[in-house]
Amino acid sequence: MREGMVRIPSGCAISAIMNVKGIRFNGEAIIRSITCMHERSNGLGGGFAAYGIYPRFRDLYALHLLYESDRGRIDAESFIKDNFVVEHSESIPTRPVVSITDPPMFYRYFVSVRPDSLDALRGEDEAELLVRATMTVNNCIRDAFMVSAGKNMGVFKGVGFPEDIARFFRLEEYEGYLWTAHGRFPTNTPGWWGGAHPFGILDWTVVHNGEVSSYGINKRYLEMFGYHLTLQTDTEVVAYLFDLLHRRQKVPLNLVARALASPFWKDIDRMPEEERAMYKAIRMVYGPAMLNGPFSIIVAFNGGMMGLNDRIKLRPLSCGKKDDFVLMGSEESAIRSIVGDLDEVWDVRAGEMALVQLEEGGVAVG
Amino acid sequence: MARSYLPPEYIVDINRDKCRRCGLCVRGCGFSVLKWAHTDWQEKMGTFKDGQDDLGVVYQRIVETTPDYIVADSSLCRQCHYCVSHCPEGAINVIKNPVAYRANEHWAAHHMRNIWLQAETGGVLLTGSGNDKAYFSYFDHMVLDACQVTNPSIDPLREPMELRSFLGERPDGLEFERTPEGQVRLKTQLPPHVQLETPIIFPAMSYGAISLNVQKAFAMAAKASGTLMNTGEGGMHQDLYPYADHMIVQVASGRFGVNPGYLRRGRIAEIKIGQGAKPGIGGHLPGEKVDSGVSQTRMIPIGSDAISPAPHHDIYSIEDLAQLIYALKEATEYIKPVSVKISAVHNVAAIASGIARAGADIITIDGFRGGTGAAPLIIRDHVGIPIEVALATVDERLRREGIRNRVSIVASGGIRHSGDVAKAIALGADAVAIGTAALIALGCHVCQSCFTGNCSWGIATQRPELTARQDPERGAELLTNLLRGWSRELKEILGALGLNSIESLRGSRLRLRGVGLSKQELDLLGIKPAGEGA
Ligand code: SF4
Ligand code: SF4
Numbered sequence: 001m002r003e004g005m006v007r008i009p010s011g012c013a014i015s016a017i018m019n020v021k022g023i024r025f026n027g028e029a030i031i032r033s034i035t036c037m038h039e040r041s042n043g044l045g046g047g048f049a050a051y052g053i054y055p056r057f058r059d060l061y062a063l064h065l066l067y068e069s070d071r072g073r074i075d076a077e078s079f080i081k082d083n084f085v086v087e088h089s090e091s092i093p094t095r096p097v098v099s100i101t102d103p104p105m106f107y108r109y110f111v112s113v114r115p116d117s118l119d120a121l122r123g124e125d126e127a128e129l130l131v132r133a134t135m136t137v138n139n140c141i142r143d144a145f146m147v148s149a150g151k152n153m154g155v156f157k158g159v160g161f162p163e164d165i166a167r168f169f170r171l172e173e174y175e176g177y178l179w180t181a182h183g184r185f186p187t188n189t190p191g192w193w194g195g196a197h198p199f200g201i202l203d204w205t206v207v208h209n210g211e212v213s214s215y216g217i218n219k220r221y222l223e224m225f226g227y228h229l230t231l232q233t234d235t236e237v238v239a240y241l242f243d244l245l246h247r248r249q250k251v252p253l254n255l256v257a258r259a260l261a262s263p264f265w266k267d268i269d270r271m272p273e274e275e276r277a278m279y280k281a282i283r284m285v286y287g288p289a290m291l292n293g294p295f296s297i298i299v300a301f302n303g304g305m306m307g308l309n310d311r312i313k314l315r316p317l318s319c320g321k322k323d324d325f326v327l328m329g330s331e332e333s334a335i336r337s338i339v340g341d342l343d344e345v346w347d348v349r350a351g352e353m354a355l356v357q358l359e360e361g362g363v364a365v366g
Numbered sequence: 367m368a369r370s371y372l373p374p375e376y377i378v379d380i381n382r383d384k385c386r387r388c389g390l391c392v393r394g395c396g397f398s399v400l401k402w403a404h405t406d407w408q409e410k411m412g413t414f415k416d417g418q419d420d421l422g423v424v425y426q427r428i429v430e431t432t433p434d435y436i437v438a439d440s441s442l443c444r445q446c447h448y449c450v451s452h453c454p455e456g457a458i459n460v461i462k463n464p465v466a467y468r469a470n471e472h473w474a475a476h477h478m479r480n481i482w483l484q485a486e487t488g489g490v491l492l493t494g495s496g497n498d499k500a501y502f503s504y505f506d507h508m509v510l511d512a513c514q515v516t517n518p519s520i521d522p523l524r525e526p527m528e529l530r531s532f533l534g535e536r537p538d539g540l541e542f543e544r545t546p547e548g549q550v551r552l553k554t555q556l557p558p559h560v561q562l563e564t565p566i567i568f569p570a571m572s573y574g575a576i577s578l579n580v581q582k583a584f585a586m587a588a589k590a591s592g593t594l595m596n597t598g599e600g601g602m603h604q605d606l607y608p609y610a611d612h613m614i615v616q617v618a619s620g621r622f623g624v625n626p627g628y629l630r631r632g633r634i635a636e637i638k639i640g641q642g643a644k645p646g647i648g649g650h651l652p653g654e655k656v657d658s659g660v661s662q663t664r665m666i667p668i669g670s671d672a673i674s675p676a677p678h679h680d681i682y683s684i685e686d687l688a689q690l691i692y693a694l695k696e697a698t699e700y701i702k703p704v705s706v707k708i709s710a711v712h713n714v715a716a717i718a719s720g721i722a723r724a725g726a727d728i729i730t731i732d733g734f735r736g737g738t739g740a741a742p743l744i745i746r747d748h749v750g751i752p753i754e755v756a757l758a759t760v761d762e763r764l765r766r767e768g769i770r771n772r773v774s775i776v777a778s779g780g781i782r783h784s785g786d787v788a789k790a791i792a793l794g795a796d797a798v799a800i801g802t803a804a805l806i807a808l809g810c811h812v813c814q815s816c817f818t819g820n821c822s823w824g825i826a827t828q829r830p831e832l833t834a835r836q837d838p839e840r841g842a843e844l845l846t847n848l849l850r851g852w853s854r855e856l857k858e859i860l861g862a863l864g865l866n867s868i869e870s871l872r873g874s875r876l877r878l879r880g881v882g883l884s885k886q887e888l889d890l891l892g893i894k895p896a897g898e899g900a
Contacts, residue, residue, distance in 0.1 A: 216876030
């Protein structure tokens, strides 16, 4: 059974590294850190998100697509051409890796939105068009799957140990200022590459370790706002919740974190009046969006990342700092495997977040 | 009341060896079942013609020579167990009459009894409490989930567990703004809402149907537990004013006790359209229960029947309901949520959707197991649908139409324990209301005789010697304990589910499984069958 037809709980490893000045570096560091947590995955899923990797096409949407048949590619490409202006397209370079068998085909397209399809949107923005295009490809086109669709970023993922996936996609050849990684330990045998993580929508990507016990209501809540959850994974839910709350409803990022991992009432009741009213409103209105159960999450986006831990810290998440680098990982060892002498290292506390953004003026420089 | 031809179903059995003739049961029985033997004879003698002096002499002789004892007219017994519960010697029991009728799977004893009764009276049979027939229970065919290994369960004794809930409209999203000082603050003004410390409230039970002391107990318990009680359609007695902030004030088709002060005093105003025990029928308060207190509160003459019209005569369609909703909002200056209570009937989902669009902030759905002070037996037992399916279809319909946030849903009708509460919440209820369960906490034995006005427990009666049996303070303690017990159990359930807040269970049907339900029923409830994984 393929991911999406059944819900597959997993244990996981996550890690991330970012240069806050926007200076780009290759994939070796992130590979080393996720490899260090080899024991936390079982070879059934690994993936990476990289930001700042396509400076040549930085103003175009980079669509990463996965095809399981030529038919899927032909259908998806005709859909893409109908909706976008394709400036450049190519297959994503890979190399054979012994442990990786039977991979699907990978292509990428650098596109801009056709002016006429934007007109047709009537007031809605480009982002909405991209979201819809992603949903159409993933729900309606057989054997095709949109892996990521953001500007100057991309997701690389598949079935295998993360280090093997990295070699398969030749990630050491890319340079980005922000990398996240995921190693999966599913309790089932998902053989489908689209189901691996990170999961992305637009330039948002999510890596996640944990099991969201509130999945049932989170899903129904999102459905009310028109999201179709096709993969049945927690990661998908988290990505869509960020999309709904931050992109569509413009809730500030730090408050999105508060909605998803809400402070307890006992703490809210002790806050000064205005703050109390604000958190009460957040819990009242976004209660169905709250993520309950064990999780540590790293959400990445153009310009930053956010680590978030569940309300009672049932999963680990450590952070470290060295010069212009900020690192996160399921284990401190994963961070230390990259940089031994950290300036600072700390654990994200229960229900708290660590938000890292490019410094003022910090841009992804080529 | 005419005697039926059937022998009594239950027999009041008095153990003469144990009985020490204190007479407590004689005073206790609200239905005059138990009597002193001497009194009984005397009454029976009275039925003989005057002038039969010899009999009088015989009677005197017997009284002088035979010690008095207690007799029971079992045919009048309603099985309220007041005598059984109170006899200090444990000398009384009410047992099922072992007399065996000719077995018949179709004609049960109660069918025959009702026919004879109606043949003699030509009346509509009345009853109280909720539907007692053996309909299928969906609650009993749903089970909850628990976590293990991939996901730890949470220990409510060691970790915070949150039950706080809200009633009222919620916006689809919040807006924030930056203050000149750079602080982020909330811009959205929230619609009126009510905070509950536990998602369990007390439903509408009017003063008149129940005694003032019982309403006081509800009011105090609601206040102590951070939840709500409901006045029912009988207005609010002055003594309850201090608790008005924890009261839903009901406006029913009879408009008893409704005035601007009443509406403004309450925390929520509720329009009663229907009740699970008697969909399509208005409230019935027999004149015997209308004493001076009830008369003042309801603003009707003493001793007059208070019969609410079946429909509201100003609501013949949904747009009329919208007008009444807004009339109440005007009267309460838009600072209080307005609820609409309906009974669960076939088309409940469409009706609920209309009510949400008509501007209600809360919809209370009462299932066919819901209780009543008085209802025609035939309606109570044969009209309406179970709350589980009604709730599931309403929640799903409102979600599909994208208007679920506009209203809160309160579910009621036959909720017996915290497991039912958890299941109702998982199906989508924002809160549940518990009427029969709360009365049971106060002593009610579900004898279904509330309409007689003779409730031995002092609950569904206005007879002062009976109502005196309900001490409001003690009643409040019992009810508070019940809510605390159930709330603790809810926390245990949440912990097992790996959740620490009730909103993560609310509407999370993935945490329910059906046992022995058909595919169609599973689909209606929106749940999977047991055995199917995540
Ligand atoms: S009606 Fe109640 S109190 Fe009276 S005899 Fe029967 S059980 Fe006892
Ligand atoms: S309230 Fe009184 S009369 Fe009504 S069912 Fe309970 S015990 Fe019987």
